[in-house]
Amino acid sequence: MEAITVFSPIRNSLFSEIKLSRFRPRSLSGKHVKTVGLQKKTTIRAYRDGESSRTFKKLPPSEWGHHFLTVPIDLSEMNVLAREIDELKKKVKGMLIMPAQGIKETKKRIMFVYLLVSLGLACHFVDEINENLKQGFEAREELIAGEDDLYTVSTIFWIFRTYGYDMSSDVFKRFQREDGTFKECIVGDAKGMLSLYEAAHWETQIEKILDEALRFTPGQLELLAEGGNLPPHISRLIKNSLYLPQRHNNEMIFAKGYISFYEQEEDHDKMLLRFSKLNFRFLQLHWLQELKSLTKWYKERDLVAKLPPYFRDRMPQYSRERLIVAKFFMLYTLVDDTCDRFASFPEAKILAECMERLVPDSVDSLPDYMKPIFRFTLNVFEESKSMSSSEEEESYIVQGALEEEFKILMRSYVKYDELEWKNMVPTFDESMEVKDTQVAIFPTLLLSFLGLGHTDMELAYNWLKSRPKLVAAMARHARLLNDMVGYEDDMSRGVDMNVVNYYMKQHNVSKEETYREFNKMVRDTNKVVNEEFLKLAKTMPIHILHRAINCGIMTTITYSDGDGYANPIGKFKEHITSLFVDLMPL
Structure with a gap:
């Protein structure tokens, strides 16, 4: 569902690994704060190694599961719309x-x-x-x-x-x-x-x-x-x-x-109003074509039947670049929920080792329930390569950079699960250093740059490799929002590995005070993003930067009314309906 935010024509969209611990932590007032290093938990919550003893919150299936398969697409209407749009x-x-x-x-x-x-x-x-x-x-x-x-x-x-x-x-x-x-x-x-x-x-x-x-x-x-x-x-x-x-x-x-x-x-202006309506309706019909194709692809994999019901049954909504991004989001969701909601630390470690190699033979070392996950991973990467193989430089990004970033993501899961396994409590800053890497937007950015052409793609890729401050700020922004909206769900599942918890413990403050401070931090990250965007615009093509800042827009929309990805109701459901269900009247 996050992918609804990459439909912007001028702004397309994990995140970089951030070494926040290089700097002495400061409070929002600018004063130095006391650093609390990793320590043993006072209350130990043991991992559940036996699959039969695992507990998890079963999420409701996506209500859009079959909707887009049955929506009729009138190609003749699209042709009529396209002709009038061209004239206007x-x-x-x-x-x-x-x-x-x-x-x-x-x-x-x-x-x-x-x-x-x-x-x-x-x-x-x-x-x-x-x-x-x-x-x-x-x-x-x-x-x-x-x-x-x-x-x-x-x-x-x-x-x-x-x-x-x-x-x-x-x-x-x-x-x-x-x-x-x-x-x-x-x-x-x-x-x-x-x-x-x-x-x-x-x-x-x-x-x-x-x-x-x-x-x-x-x-x-x-x-x-x-x-x-x-x-x-x-x-x-x-x-x-x-x-x-x-x-x-x-x-x-x-x-x-x-x-x-x-x-x-x-x-x-009547002409401009007509133009905007025609354009929006044409885009909606085009998106519905993509959704129909993606829903069919997702249903054919039948992951719901192959896996325990711990993962979010979400088929993101996203031409070619959006199709690749959508498939990757499904993969990210599956791996994220596996490591976060179901797998023990030893299992997550084995899965990460298999992801390092990405060869079919590795599947034999995995627990049975993880085998469909690994096969699905190989399938997504292979399909992504074939979809981008028309351009050598695009194929390189998918085969090289994307795979490497996905491995970095898996390592961060293992590193974080290891803290839980060893019953260690990180400081807020230490937890942010690890968890920022888990916000899967950096590989998404790589994918969103497909189709830019060799020169712009090389420029964008080299920029992202430098782990720019703009992307670092967006990662922090996403993590803060994610853990605020997910805090109650984490607590209900007995999971205390949440940056809200770590901040409360480190600073000895209430949840309400923590949320106030987090909201200030979110606003500060927005200021940094704006500042870096304006600096970079002097040397970087604006269309590259527009795609980048859309990542921040993506997370803001997703978490503006609770967790719109895990539970797409309320305002988030209104967005889905507005874009993909209620066609623009002419």
Whole structure:
């Protein structure tokens, strides 16, 4: 289910191994904290070696198991949609390539780019958008000079930063008093306040003005949305953004809601609205084709019948790159649940040793219940190779880099299980060092780079090999969210190997205090990601970076309303339904 977040046309998506223990741990106040080294547990929870004595929580089967197999796909409708989309693309492209006459026209062009992004149409005009933003940023001083409309300033700031242009947050000082607080006169400007709130989510570690914006805007926006004085479609847009701001939302999930909002705007462009609806419906039909193929592939493996019911029966939703990513996610889920929920330490160690070799003969050394898992692993890697064999460099990444990253992942499971086996309690920092590696996004990033072409792929691969700070921050972000939403489930299963527990013990604080600190850490990781993104955008192609930061978006969406992957209900189920079940009406 996590894979719904890689459907963004401009942003496709484990994580790097992080040596956090090289640095002396600090509290959030910046003071040094006492380091508590690995120690024996005071309460020993023995591993259950006998398969008959194992206990685990049986998760409900996916309710989407057969749905996508039975959904009819009308190829003739797709052909009709494609023809009309092509005609509308030509019209919009003509609008983008026409030279802007003066600053006023340039400003309108930048606002138009924001509209294309929000309607899910930016993927059709990558080069044209980049050229317009480049020209606009070169004239940014003139662009903003004398502009006192909060909505315009905030939107221009947001779109520039989204495409890697580090526009100064000083542009918002015109809306502040001398003491740094925002002027009361902007409070009644609903669209302006919402745009300021959205812009502030591009904050970095040193921008006090954006901190103040995020302190100031949410409460005011809640009052505006609930006050009954705004048109319903604006109130709905505000509520959706307060739940999940555009910076941290999947482009197409956001677009589905924004198309509905835009249709209610009196000054909407009928051609652009039609284009966005056609485009979204075409994508939905294309995704359904992929889902049908993946569901058939998954059912043919029949893992549900071959394995004990400890693993999450989740068939991710993802053309070629998404198919490979989806299969890998299924593999990751299976291995993760095996090591986390069922296998003893000796069994996990044997499985990891087999994964190091990845040869069929290794299967004989495994317990019977693990043999289907290992065969499934070999099958996924073999299929991934064949799907990417059309390009030599792509095949190299799948065969070499991906296999190596998967082995690193397996080693981290064994290392962590060994702590439990030896009844050792790591510090929070030590546990994060190991568990960050278990967040399986680094190999996913490798897979998402398939199709980039030799030059960009080599650049992206070498960048990832360096274990960049941006990816490290996203790994930490994912781990914190994962263990917060999974804490109660871990406790119910008698599993205390959770970073929430380790933080509580190390700092002698309550769960509530720990969650408050974790939420601050999550926000800090977002600031680091933003900062690194803006630095890297000076030298790295923006489409590579967009694919990378989508990993953070993936985890935010997955864990925004509980564990959407293990238990896809509530808001997460709404996302699935919105993208794959409720087709866009024309």
